[in-house]
Amino acid sequence: xxxPLRFCMISIFYPPYSFGGDSIYLYRLCAELVQxxxxxxxxxxxxxYHVFMSTVDVxxxxxxxxxxxxxxxxxFGMLAPLLSHQLGRPTLRxxxxxxxxxxxxxxxIHFHNISLFxxxxxxxxxxxxxxxxxxxxxxxxxxxxxxxWKNNNHPCDKPTCFSCSLRSKRPPQLWRYTPxxxxxxxxxxxxxxxxxxxxxxxxxRGFQREMQVLPYFVPPVEGESDGRGDSPHxxxxxxxxxxxxxxxxxxxxxxxxxxxxxxxLVVVGGGLYQRQLHEQAAGMSRVxxxxxxxxxxxxxxYRHAVAVVVPSVTYETFGIIIIEAFAxxxxxxxxxxxSLPEVVEQSGGGFTYRSQDELRQQMDRLAADPELRRELGxxxxxxxxxxxxxxxxxxxxxxxxxxxxxxKPTS
Numbered sequence: 485x486x487x488p489l490r491f492c493m494i495s496i497f498y499p500p501y502s503f504g505g506d507s508i509y510l511y512r513l514c515a516e517l518v519q520x521x522x523x524x525x526x527x528x529x530x531x532x533y534h535v536f537m538s539t540v541d542v543x544x545x546x547x548x549x550x551x552x553x554x555x556x557x558x559x560f561g562m563l564a565p566l567l568s569h570q571l572g573r574p575t576l577r578x579x580x581x582x583x584x585x586x587x588x589x590x591x592x593i594h595f596h597n598i599s600l601f602x603x604x605x606x607x608x609x610x611x612x613x614x615x616x617x618x619x620x621x622x623x624x625x626x627x628x629x630x631x632x633w634k635n636n637n638h639p640c641d642k643p644t645c646f647s648c649s650l651r652s653k654r655p656p657q658l659w660r661y662t663p664x665x666x667x668x669x670x671x672x673x674x675x676x677x678x679x680x681x682x683x684x685x686x687x688x689r690g691f692q693r694e695m696q697v698l699p700y701f702v703p704p705v706e707g708e709s710d711g712r713g714d715s716p717h718x719x720x721x722x723x724x725x726x727x728x729x730x731x732x733x734x735x736x737x738x739x740x741x742x743x744x745x746x747x748x749l750v751v752v753g754g755g756l757y758q759r760q761l762h763e764q765a766a767g768m769s770r771v772x773x774x775x776x777x778x779x780x781x782x783x784x785x786y787r788h789a790v791a792v793v794v795p796s797v798t799y800e801t802f803g804i805i806i807i808e809a810f811a812x813x814x815x816x817x818x819x820x821x822x823s824l825p826e827v828v829e830q831s832g833g834g835f836t837y838r839s840q841d842e843l844r845q846q847m848d849r850l851a852a853d854p855e856l857r858r859e860l861g862x863x864x865x866x867x868x869x870x871x872x873x874x875x876x877x878x879x880x881x882x883x884x885x886x887x888x889x890x891x892k893p894t895s
Contacts, residue, residue, distance in 0.1 A: 488521045488522050488523065489522050489523070489591040489592055489885075490522070490523045490524075490525075490588060490589065490590045490591050490592070491514075491517055491522055491523065491524045491525070491590065491591070491592045491593075491594060492524075492525045492526075492527065492584070492585060492588075492590040492592070492593045492594070493510060493513075493514060493524065493525070493526045493527070493594050493596060494526075494527045494528075494581070494593065494594070494595050494596065494598065494601070494605065495507070495510055495526070495527075495528050495595070495596035495597045495598070496528060496529045496532035496533070496565070496597050496598060496599065496600045496601060497528060497529075497532065497533060497597055498510060498511065498526050498528035498553065499511045499544065499545035500540050500541055500542055500543075500544045500545045501528060501529075501530050501533035501540055501555070502528075502533065503536070503537065503727055503755070504727060505700070505726075505802070505803075505804035505805065506596065506597060506621035506622070506804075507597075508779070508804065509621075509700045509701075509804060510526075510596055511545060512701070512702070512703065512874075513877075513881075514526060514548070514551050515548045515551070516703075516874045516877075516878060517878075518548055518549070518550035518551055520878060523550065524550065524551045524552070525551070525552045525553075525554065525584070525588070525590070526551060526552070526553045526554065527554045527556065527581055527584055528553070528554070528555060528556065529555075529556045529564075529565065529577060529600065529601070530555050530556065530557045531556065531557055531558055531560070531561060531562065531564045531565050531577075532565040532600040532601075534561065534562065535562050535565050535566070535600070536756075544778055554580075554584050556577045556580060556581070558576040558577055560576055563576070564576040564577055565600035568600050568601055568602040569599075569600055569602070569655070569657065570655060570657060570658070570659070571602060571659060572602035572603050572604055572657065572659030572660075572662075572664045572665070573602045573604040573605075574601040574602055574604065574605045574608075575602075577601070578601075578604075578605065578608070581601075581605065581608055582608050582609070585608055585610045586610060586611060589612045589614075590610070590612075590614050591614060591615065592614060592615045592616075592617065592885060593610070593614050593615070593616050593617070594616075594617040594618075594619070595616070595617065595618040595619070595672070596618075596619050596621060597621050597622065597624070598618075598624075599622070599624045599630055602659070602664075603659075603664055603665045603668035603669070604664060604668055605668075606618065606668040606669060606671050606672055607667070607668050607671050613892055613893060615673055615674075615885055615888045615889055615892065616671055616672050616673045616674075617672070617673065617674050617675075617676060617884075617885075617888075618669075618672045618674075618675050618676065619675075619676040619677070619678070619698070620675060620676070620677045620678075620682060620686065620695065620801065621678070621801060622801060623682070623685065623686070623799065623801070625665070625669075625686060625691055626643075626685070626686055626689040626690070626691055627640065627643075627645070627689075628645050628648070628649050628654065628656070628657050628660060629648065629649065629652050629654055631731055631798055631799070632685070632798055632799045633652070633730075633731050633798045634648050635647075635648050635651040635652065636651055636652040636653070636730075637651075638797075638798075639797065639798045639799055639821070640798075640799075643689065645660070666692075669693060672693070673888045673891075673892070674696060674884055674887075674888050675693050675694070675695045675696070676695065676696055676697070676698045676884065677695045677696070677697055677698070677801065678697070678698065678699055678700050678801050678802035678823070679697065679699065679801055679802050679823035679826050679827075680697055680823075680826060681799070681801075681822055681823040681826055682695075682801040682802070682823060683695040683696075683697055685799065696884055698877070698880055698881060698884065699802065699871065699872060699877070700802050700804045700807065700872065700877075701807070701872045701873055701874055701876070701877035702804070702807045702808050702810075702811045702868065702872060702873070703811075703873065703874055704811060704868075704869065704873055705783060705811050705812060712787060713784055714784070715784065715788035716750075716784045716785055716788065717748065717750055717772065717785075717788070719747065719748050720746065720747040720748070720790050720851055721747055721748040721749065721750045721772075721788075721789055721790065722747060722748070722749055722750070722789060722790055722791055722792070722793050722817075722847060723749075723750050723752065723785055723786065723789035723791070723792045723793065723809075723814075724737075724749065724750070724751045724752065724753070724792070724793055724794075724795070725752045725753060725782065725785070725786075725792065725805050725808070726752075726753050726794075726805060727753055727754070727755040728751070728753050728754055728755035728756070728757045728758040728761055729755050729756055729757045730757050730760075730797075731796060731797055731798045732755075732757075732795070732796055732797075733795035733796050733797040733819065734751060734757075734761055734795065735757075735760070735761060735764055736795050736797060736840065737749070737793060737795050737840070737843065738761075738764055738765055738768065738771060739840065740840070740843070740844050740847065741765075741768055741770040741771050742768055742770075745770055746851055746852075747770075747790060747847070747851045748770040748771065748772060749770060749771045749772070749793075750772050750774060750785065750789070751771065751772065751773045751774065752774045752775070752776075752777050752782065752785060753775075753776060754775055754776045758773075761773070782808075783812060786808060786809050786811070786812040786814050787812045787813070787814065789809070789814050790847075790850050790851050790857060791809075791814060791815045791816060791817050791834065791847070791850050791857065791860075792805060792806065792808075792809040792814060792815075792816045792817070793816075793817050793818075793843075793847075794806060794816060794817070794818040794819065794824055795818075795819050795843075796818075796819055796821065796822065796824065797819070797821070798821070798822065799821065799822035799823070800821075800822040800823050800824055801822070801823055802823050802827070803818065803822075803823060803824045803827055806818060806824065806827045806828065806833075806834070806864075807827065807868055807872040809864065810831065810833050810861075810864035810865055810867060810868035810872070811865070811868050812865075813858075813861040813862060813864070813865045814861050814864070815833050815834040815835075815850065815857060815860035815861045815863075815864055816828060816833060816834035816835075816864065817834055817835045817836075817837060817843065817846050817847065817850070818834065818835075818836055818837075819836070819837060819838075820836040820837060820838045824836070830867060830871065831863055831864050831866075831867030831868070831871075832860070832863040832864075832867070833860055833861065833863045833864020833865075833867055833868075834860055834864060835850075835860075
């Protein structure tokens with residue numbers, strides 16, 4: 485970028501008050517922008533985090549020098565995000581967001597996950613011209629339950645949003661039946677999405693604004709984080725990393741680890757579906773649940789896995805776990821659904837599967853053929869360096885910002 489810029493990132497989640505790959509991406513993006521000489525503020529909502537999680541490890545993600553973090557706590561606990569969910573407005577927090585935005589002259593105001601702020605936050609006025617971006621990390625713009633998981637049971641084939649909300653045990657959002665969203669998005673200069681699949685899904689579901697693709701990135705691993713020490717597991721293993729929710733699909737692959745076998749499954753993560761998965765895996769000696777791990781401790785698990793398995797049963801918008809595996813030279817086996825095959829096809833760094841029989845064949849093949857595992861891992865690693873590291877990401881991000889700035893009035 486031609487000169488250092490002031491960025492304000494707005495998201496309900498930001499580490500450590502977060503879970504999921506989109507928050508990790510935002511954390512990394514802020515650090516890279518500061519390293520490139522820019523100034524970054526982040527506005528996030530602790531109230532929203534506590535709707536889902538009661539505890540937080542405040543030391544898990546140190547704040548980098550040059551990043552100013554504004555943590556919103558309304559004093560009303562869950563009431564603020566729940567009101568926003570229903571009203572579509574940043575209730576009890578909007579005034580503070582407006583004051584922060586007015587306190588500096590930001591060059592770029594970038595909205596991320598705003599589902600529990602509501603679309604009206606996009607219209608927050610500022611007394612200066614700024615580039616306004618929005619990244620669709622989930623399908624919130626077109627889906628009241630955010631993830632296109634219909635009736636809490638299967639991927640959404642066609643919208644029946646009111647009944648789906650009820651069956652998903654979510655109160656219907658009446659603001660979605662008003663012009664609020666359409667009016668709010670008018671103030672956004674550019675919509676971004678991590679994958680071509682996500683862009684096409686929004687288009688097919690009637691979202692009228694054009695979107696540009698900005699894939700996620702993972703910094704190259706080096707030094708103590710490269711995971712080259714001893715394996716964290718005594719036997720060959722396949723690795724799952726992510727939130728333990730039904731949509732992530734771990735329950736679909738447990739069958740492959742019943743009884744005796746030559747390899748195990750190591751599951752890293754936690755979440756609302758954790759108890760059910762533990763019950764389903766009871767007595768399976770080849771399944772090991774590790775729990776949540778700090779990013780700095782994940783390297784060994786990635787490095788020594790036969791492959792990462794990504795069995796999501798609904799439409800992921802990117803699949804950051806895949807490129808995290810590629811950073812360590814580890815291949816991936818992914819469900820052929822949503823954006824997941826997009827990353828594998830662009831890299832040649834793994835396999836896609838459509839049936840459980842196909843998944844089993846691919847795991848058997850990789851476990852029995854170290855040379856094939858090495859070759860796929862090297863392909864993934866080369867593609868990671870070329871496509872999904874900070875340099876190409878920031879170069880494209882900069883181009884999108886400059887394109888918008890060239891079209892905006894200067895006063």
